[in-house]
Amino acid sequence: MLNGAMSQPSSMALIGFESSGKSALFRSLTGDSSSEVANFRGSTVMARRGSLAPNRQIVDLPGIRLQDDSVTTRLALEELNQADMALLVVRATHSASELPHLLELVRARPIRVALLLTFADKVPSRVQTLVQTYKEQLGIPVYAADARFLDSASREQILESAANASTLRRQAAARSPMEFMDMEPPTTWLEIPVWGRLFAILLLLSLFAFPVFLAYHLSSWLQPIVDGVLVPFVVDRLSTWPEPMASLLIGDYGVITLGWYSFLWAFPVVLLLSVTIAIGEESGIKDRITDSLDPWMRVVGLSGRDLVPVLSGFGCNVVAVHQSRACSACSRKSCVSLIAFGSACSYQIGASLSLFSSAGHPVLFLPYLLLLTIVGAIHTRVWNRRPYQGLHSIQPGTTFLQVPALKAVLWRVRNVLKQFLLQAMPIFLLLCIVSTILQETGVIGFLTELCAPLMQLLHLPAEAAGGILFSILRKDGLLVLNQDNGAFLSGLHAGQLFVLVYLASTLTACLVTLWTIRKEMGLAFAASMASKQAATSVISAVVLMLLVGR
Known part of the structure; x- marks a missing residue:
């Protein structure tokens, strides 16, 4: 039993800067399998609630940035006002700069406080001195731990600190010993000017290209077997x-004859991408990449931290839109615009690989992704003319590189696969059924005639x-073009196929993404963004067709 059980808070808020280990701590304390443990900035984009005991709630707040106007920072401060106890989560490596600012947040609030120093494993020689120093200066419980790996004893100690939390002394101030100033991790090639940015791009390409390459070869090996044996x-x-x-x-649009394409081509991409992305995030490499590319991101009106949701879009655009809450108010619209246009989600990647492969032109996939990136950047810069002018904010120091925790990586992969099997695949199979009904009732024929002028403009067949x-409904709706075992695709030359896949991918975000954007940022912005994206897509597709020839 914990000491001081009668004084335990009914609501405990975890508050700290980004990457301080709050989410890892939340999972360790609650055992909540639905929580997220990540070593990257902005992993929590909304307040996450859990239960420690009957009538005792723990709230994981988004990482804050002082003097920042992002949605996540505002949400964290609003939620803090509702709690009756705050556990300040501060990195022991950066306590000298982080702790004073957190103290200012809680000092003006009638709230009990305790302090947890995370990343204790990074400074083992000085962490106990810091604990004792802060206890004496602040008069509140202080404990140090590695939030990613809490044993039962550490968990009990943290909960006991929370139970014994107290209000700050009136004149309390945190002063770290001079020899214990912030400790930055060792620099890497990524921090080298110019060359480091080029290296960051190579790492970024490897992070996404390697799993896609493996997925393509796996699907290419399986497709003849399924086409030649199982389907017949x-x-x-x-x-x-x-x-x-x-x-x-x-x-032609059957659940079996067409539906298997989605699984065969999308599932390997989803699986392997989820593994590499999880490793990149848990190791800290993803943060280092975004820091390195910050100057180049500002050219298109974004900051380096805005690259995190853009990269997340390659897994799922909906998740990426939610993560954009961490963007500054002046750059969030630009970030969402780039996600909707240039972040090819894992389902879209799988569908595109399938089409290019079925038509005998798998090499087109690489220039396709390159074109999405280039046109996406131009699109974002043209329609969002204001340069990045985000408020100055106190940023966390450079992320420590570390060996990814296997448990955290597997948890992330498991959740992605669960979402694919229980949400994505059923929707696509439903799409197959709807397609068959529309074909049998003549609706597809009518819509095809309606779109005929656009197809003629791009020198594409009306079919x-x-x-x-269907790609407007879902990005893997592209797979309906695989009808009749790819007979339609074989009738297109490489240029037509490339333009068709590009146009279907970029004409608009899928309906689920658009609905999410409407909920997050309003109907007016969603409609405006969709119309601008359609204009960019059609204009660039026409130019592309002129370049590749009829």
Whole structure:
């Protein structure tokens, strides 16, 4: 039993700067499998609540930045006002600069306080001196630990510190011993001017290109086996089934004849990308990359920290839009615009790989991604003319590089796969059913005729409109172009295929992403962004067709 149980707070808020270890601490204290443990900035984009005991709540607040106007910082301060106890989570390596600012936040509030020094494993020789010094100066409980790996004894000590929390002394101030000033991690090649940015780009390409390369070869190896053995076997068995069941299962848009393409091409991409992204985030490499590329990001109206949600968009655009809450108010619209246009989600990557491979032009995938990046940057700069003018904010120091915790990596991968199998795949299979119904009722034919002028402008067959229309619903809706075992794709030359996939990918964000943007930033912005994106997409597609030829 904990000492002081009668004084335990009913609501304990974890507050600290980004990357201080709050999310890891939250999971260790609650055992909540739905919480997120990450060694990268902005991992918590909304207040996350958990239970420590009956009638005792713990709240993980987003990482704060003082003098910052982001949604996450504002949310953290609002939630702090609702708590009756605050656990200040401060890195022992940066306590000299971080702790005084947190004390200013809680000093003006009628709230009890305790202090936890994280990253204790980075400064083992001085951490106990810091603990004792802050206890004497502040008159509050102080404890030090590695938040990622809490044993039961450390957990009990932290909860006991929370139970014994007290208000700050009136004149209390945190003064670290002079020899214990902030400790920055060792520099790497990424911190070298100019060359470090080029190295950051190479690392970034490796982070995404390597898993996509492996996924492509795995899917390419499996496709002939499935096409030559499994699909014919199933089609032969189901061909005698009565209509409309036969069409729903094995027709041009059948759940089996078309649905397997989504799994075969998207699942390996989702799996391998989730592994490399998790490793990049948990190791701290992703933070180092964004710091290095900050000067170049400002050219397109963003900051280096805005690159985090853009990169997250390659996993899922919806998650990326949520993470954009950590962006400054002056750059969030630009960041969301770039996500919607240039961040090819894992489903879109899988679908694009499938189409290029089925048509016999897998090499087109690399220039396709390069074009998304270039045009996306131009699009963001043209439609968002204001340069980045974010408020000066107190940023966390350079992230420490560390060996990723296997448990955290597996947790992230497991959640991504769960989302794919239980949410993405069922939606795509439903899309197959809807496609069959629309085909049988003549709606697809009508929509194809309606889009005929645009297809003619781009020198594409009218039948290509189906893939574009379904890609608006979901980015893996592109896979409907794989109908009839890729017969339609084989009739396109490389230039037509490239323009078609590019247009379908960029004409608009998928409906789920647009709905999320509407909820986050309002209908007016979502509509304005969608119209601007459509204009950029069509204009650039026309230019592209002129360049590649008819």
